[in-house]
Amino acid sequence: MSKEVALTETPFDKRHLCWFCEEPAGGLFTFVSPQTSAVALPVCRECKQIANTRELDSLYEYRLYVKDTLLKRYAKHLAIGSNWTREELEDSGFDCKILGGFKKSAWFMYEVARDRINARGWPLTVNGLPVEESVTDIGFEHGGLTFSSLNAAAHHFSQTQGLDEAFLCALVKILGRDRFGYALRLANLYRVASAKEKKQFLREIKEDEAQL
Template sequence: MMRSPQVDVPFEVRHHCWFCGEPCNLQFDYHALPHTSHPSLAVPACKECVELAKQTPLTSIYECRVAVKDALMKRYAKHLAIGLNWTEEELQQADFTCKTLQSFQRSAWFMYEVARDRVNFPGWLLVLNGVPLEDHTPETGFAFDGVNYSSLFVAIEHVSKAMALDKDFVAAIVAITGKQRFAYAIRLARLHIAADKATKRQVIRELTEDHALAN
């Protein structure tokens, strides 16, 4: 597949992941589909965020970022909880006697800070060849069936769970149909609720071809 043009990277964050701010030497290629609100582009990204982003491109790089942050939050929930349960001083002063807890005491705050900073890292404005993308502060909230979700990703998770659908399959369909046709995507996923992996892949392929023809 063709490489996408890389966004401009401010000097102070060069070699840092756009998603989480960690040092990095990879990039994540976002291939725009007809309904994507921005052109294909690539952002610098760490290995972990590239893997996460590939799983949920959704319908824009911004929605993809919400999903990546969400996945990071889940993966590092234990590290993030340290900051909820302790202050740095309390942790230092805690009188741990067992060896395991002593090593926890030494590393815990650092792990918390790393996880917190990755989740909070705001990224930077996306500029392609000197031209800023129109969508500077994108609204990623998403409403479906009268419920406001914080993001399309959260909506997919919630609805898939509630209807016992394959979340990845739903996300793949939505990436092609766009979120405007979310209800259709859900219907399609329900139709194939018992389908095996090969059939689902076939559905995605046909959907991709239909969309290529329609546009």
């Protein structure tokens, strides 16, 4: 016997949006759990396709998975915001036939990708009751982007800026998550350093931090 599916309630101002990324919705994603009633929520076509590739235990886990997938899929679009400002693009001089299209569309592509990653959705309820217990947000924010975790942020910036991810993570471990931006700058400074030089620098900065 098929399980009855309840449609989640959506705030009026979000009624046409995807719960995952808040782009226009184009269908429903059905979440079936042995512990709770099956529910359907509005989603866009892309997020639905992503979510349907996994069988996870909670909507919170689906949310993290979809966000991390979008982050990897649109890393090049998001890198635009790391490397340029809107004003710099406008004054870039990219007016030739090859680069003119990039100049016109680049910032828009970045904003769309950024807003999809940062979208927080809304509390899911059926008949006024929450679908799942609320989960404490363990995300991490940097550079105008919200990541599912500190590790996801380190992976993203390592990929888009060509950094040694292990070295960056080691720096963050020493400096702390609140100084992630500083760790990024140091990782950029040591982008072409040898493994020996990086190891020596980590040892020195660890000693310096211990004296503070």
